[in-house]
Amino acid sequence: MNAGEGRYQPCSCLSSSHLTLGVYQELDTYGEMREQCLNEFGRRRAYGIKRLSNKCLIIRHCFWTPIITYMQKCKELSRLTKAPNLSSLLFRKQCPASSSAIQPLQEAETVLDPGHPAVNLPRKHLPRFYSSVLNVTATPFGLLQPESFPCQPPFEVPIESWAERISRSLSDPTTRRLDGATLAPVHLPKFQKRGRLSISLVTVAGKKATSKKKVVRLRIINKVKNALYLAVIRAAEVEDGKLVLDKVLPRQDLICRGWTYTVFPSLEIYRMPFSELIPVVLQALRSIHKKAVELENSWAQKSFATTHLET
16 A cells, blocks of 8 residues: 555554554545644654553554554543552462462362362362453462472461361350351461552463463553452442542452462453453452352361361
């Protein structure tokens, strides 16, 4: 296509990371197109990629075909204030065995806690969530396989075994009741920081499911983490297509402590706005939390009954 024919279309030679959204307004010449962009966004450089206010302007001249793409950004996050309660999520050093969490449905030969009641449970019964955007699987710490080269003290990530948790539940006055004991929350002894909510997260962004370009995969992983932060710490909700933050208290109860979340995102997340991604993330967290609590309560009742029979 020659310059000046009066139209421009999405070009097939552009990579998927350029987010070509369709055919836009027709212009007579490339110079007229550039002049309109400069008039609309100010006298800035009109080549390459430039972040301009609430849009990201991408201009390419490929096979004499000028392409303009507008990537919408979330206006509600442009001037985000400090979180009133918890400050952020803590991902670093929270998973005791990240390598085995990549394949959560594969039964391990050896596990971190051989006395866990779900050792012989088929992995297909673990809490899972499926959608066209992302898939999530939750695995208890005790069912993860130890690392081939474990970290040496003081860098190891210790876990509380199921027997220790049951013993603490029976001895703790806050969980020991007349009508029966309740399961105490998981105790995480190390790598916890005040004002930050810890979560064990492993994101598996495969090339086949996302992109061959590492920069695209990293942006997808970071976007998933940001969506979790907004959904949990900032209690984000979508009202009339817009994000509303800090309207309620943080949803820290949706995070299952003592469980590792394995997330399998898709390429669709790369171009999906937060107003559409956050409801999916909330749905996944609520589904996983409901199933995990039901499993833990059933395991705890059996363990409590066995302990009373032994005593």
